[in-house]
Amino acid sequence: MEKGRMLYEGKAKKVYETDNPEYRIVSYKDDATAFNGEKKGTIVGKGAINNQMSNLLFQMLAKNGIPTHFVEELSERETVVKAVEIVPLEVVVRNVTAGSMAKRLGLEEGRELSHPIVEFYYKRDDLGDPLVTDAQIEVLELAPAKIRDEIREMALQVNELLARFMADRGILLVDFKLEFGVTESGELLLADEISPDTCRFWDIETKEKLDKDRFRRDLGNVEGAYQEMMKRVSEVQN
Ligand code: TMP
Numbered sequence: 001m002e003k004g005r006m007l008y009e010g011k012a013k014k015v016y017e018t019d020n021p022e023y024r025i026v027s028y029k030d031d032a033t034a035f036n037g038e039k040k041g042t043i044v045g046k047g048a049i050n051n052q053m054s055n056l057l058f059q060m061l062a063k064n065g066i067p068t069h070f071v072e073e074l075s076e077r078e079t080v081v082k083a084v085e086i087v088p089l090e091v092v093v094r095n096v097t098a099g100s101m102a103k104r105l106g107l108e109e110g111r112e113l114s115h116p117i118v119e120f121y122y123k124r125d126d127l128g129d130p131l132v133t134d135a136q137i138e139v140l141e142l143a144p145a146k147i148r149d150e151i152r153e154m155a156l157q158v159n160e161l162l163a164r165f166m167a168d169r170g171i172l173l174v175d176f177k178l179e180f181g182v183t184e185s186g187e188l189l190l191a192d193e194i195s196p197d198t199c200r201f202w203d204i205e206t207k208e209k210l211d212k213d214r215f216r217r218d219l220g221n222v223e224g225a226y227q228e229m230m231k232r233v234s235e236v237q238n
Contacts, residue, residue, distance in 0.1 A: 050195035084181025090121040094175040169232040174200035
């Protein structure tokens with residue numbers, strides 16, 4: 001597959017056209033940002049890890065009935081994906097209190113929620129990705145109600161599959177962010193990435209953070225955490 005014109009450069013990935021309008025190529029970068037781009041850095045090897053981990057997880061989810069944009073891994077950092085129009089929502093699923101939920105509601109981190117919850121944030125960097133209600137999603141026409149409900153249902157299914165997969169590898173899935181897209185023919189697909197950039201992963205026993213919070217909060221050993229997660233995810237289960 002030939003890489004064509006660059007369509008888009010985000011904070012962590014570049015997206016290219018291909019010779020087939022139904023496919024695109026994503027290229028993962030080592031660049032890291034936090035707090036809406038205010039904090040910038042590099043996590044050496046992150047692009048390769050996030051690419052390979054996302055692809056592995058997308059394939060696990062696809063096997064379990066979740067439609068995803070994954071097509072084929074091209075190289076360490078590059079993957080062919082289906083072309084989609086991204087729904088402008090960041091879909092966060094939480095199992096345990098942490099991050100912005102803990103901060104906003106005055107909760108300590110690490111409290112298990114009675115059931116998983118889904119939150120929608122409007123994907124708008126210039127506004128700092130604000131939380132949006134179902135009613136706001138409707139009046140702003142960010143997604144039709146039917147698509148929004150399908151997204152919520154799929155996000156909860158992804159949570160069940162991913163939490164079990166991670167628990168089998170000694171990892172507590174605290175929370176994570178998903179993005180969805182719609183193909184030209186109207187199919188809703190899980191898109192973007194699933195990686196330590198977009199999830200909170202804690203060691204089940206020690207509660208050690210093995211994700212981007214190490215970069216956001218200057219906890220040190222950022223590269224080591226990404227490598228440890230890649231190792232755990234690659235473990236073959238008997
Ligand atoms: P939050 O607690 O900061 O709202 O983050 C919830 C989850 O979403 C966490 O796993 C990290 C992920 N996330 C992203 O992937 N991108 C972002 O821009 C933010 C703020 C969070």
